[in-house]
Every structure is written in structure tokens, then in C-alpha cells.
Amino acid sequence: MARADKSARIDAAVAAIKRGEFTNYSKAAEKYECDRTSLSKRIRGVTKTKKEANSFYHQCLTNEQEEILIARINNLTDQGMPLTSQIVRNLAEEIRGDCVGKNWTGQFVKRHGIRLKSLYLRNIESLWTAAKFAPMFILFFTTVSTFWL
Secondary structure, eight states: OOHHHHHHHHHHHHHHHHTTTTTOOOHHHHHTTHHHHHHHHHHHSSOOOHHHHHEEEEESOHHHHHHHHHHHHHHHHHHTTTOHHHHHHHHHHHTSSSSOOOOHHHHHHHHHHOOOGGGGSSSSSHHHHTTTTHHHHHHHHHHHHHHOO
């Protein structure tokens, strides 16, 4: 049995218990074909999902902190201030209260690039040759033209 399948079944059982479909952990574990002990530990917060554990032990920011950072980036981009990678790094260090690694910003953009509105965080050179980056140039020239007028 794959670990992802087991974790998904436990997550489904936890959701069913929180919705009130079950009051007995054993019956929920039987229906969703998972271990009752693992289900109980997950509900009590003794164990975490793999995603939560990675967030806590390996990432500089937790998933909640990254959501806050994404919201800030998109908010500042909507206000007409496209962010550079150094500004994102400074915001992350402000949220964390400590330094982040030298490659952290690039990995963050790689993980959440689809959700980020700021086009300046994307690599211009690699997309230039593919001729997919017209929105970047339009944004750049409209932003620059607002300062020159």
C-alpha cells in the first residue's frame, strides 16, 4: 500500500469525523480502511501529514506563513509595486524573524509560481527565447511609463 494512499484515507476519515458522520474512531477507520490508532493520533494532533511535517521541519516558513507571504506579494503587485526577489526575501525574513537561505527565494517561486501575480519574479532570459513573455514586457513598459509621465 502506498504511503500517499494511506495518508489520503486517514485524511478522509478525519474529515468525516470532524463533519460529525462518525463518533467512533473504529467505525471510521473500518469504513476508510485505515488504522484506528493512526486516525486517533492524527485527530489528537500527535502526528502530522507528510506535507505538514515537511512544512514544520524542512521549510524556512510554515505553510501558513507562506500563504501570508503569497497574499502580501499579490497585494503589492495589485497596488502597482512589482516585487523583485530581494524584496520577497526581505518579506520572508521579516515574517520568519531570521535569515532564509541564499536559494530560498528561487525555490519559493518554483513552488508557488502559478499563484504569484508578480511577473518580475520569473526568469526573463529563459522565457525570452520561447517568446512566451509578452505580458512581462507589457507590464514593464506600462509601469515605467507611469513614472515618466
